[in-house]
Amino acid sequence: DQQVKQNSPSLSVQEGRISILNCDYTNSMFDYFLWYKKYPAEGPTFLISISSIKDKNEDGRFTVFLNKSAKHLSLHIVPSQPGDSAVYFCAASGSYGQNFVFGPGTRLSVLP
């Protein structure tokens, strides 16, 4: 039973446009969320986080939105760049700093 779902295995976006990656979770105890980016043959790299006391967090071109009632979060990348092409993972934790459950990932392709 997947507790963290990323229902789109892949997404293609034109350079300069917005990329929206979605993540849904089932466990209402999750209250802290991370997004990671992964290039081939490298480990996942931390992008941005959000805790349940917020509904939005921004860092440069990256914004994460959290809808607790819907158990849904999304990562917006604006504007998208070819270097953003990677696999993006959503991760959720029930307690600050403890075990994270990862989604299966979404492969983003940004086309020049």
Add this chain to the structure above:
Amino acid sequence: EAGVVQSPRYKIIEKKQPVAFWCNPISGHNTLYWYRQNLGQGPELLIRYENEEAVDDSQLPKDRFSAERLKGVDSTLKIQPAELGDSAVYLCASSLGQGAPGANVLTFGAGSRLTVL
């Protein structure tokens, strides 16, 4: 500052052979994680250490997998004997630990890709 260091990067073995992976976390990071990532899936937790104590090993297949973190610094994950289904990328991650600012961000190593033939 050096990141999380893992070795070997790649390992090919025949089934029933043993294999070991090593991880050196970021200096000062008290929490160490071993994750396994199968092709097309997200990382799945195998074991989490707080200093030298394994505080969550519920997902570690203990009949063939073992791990240790002596002195609370580097760690070794061992598989003996390996099975075909163990082919995966084994990721090590570390974090500062609970209560510290930024404690809840995991820094990953590059991973060790295991192929069992």
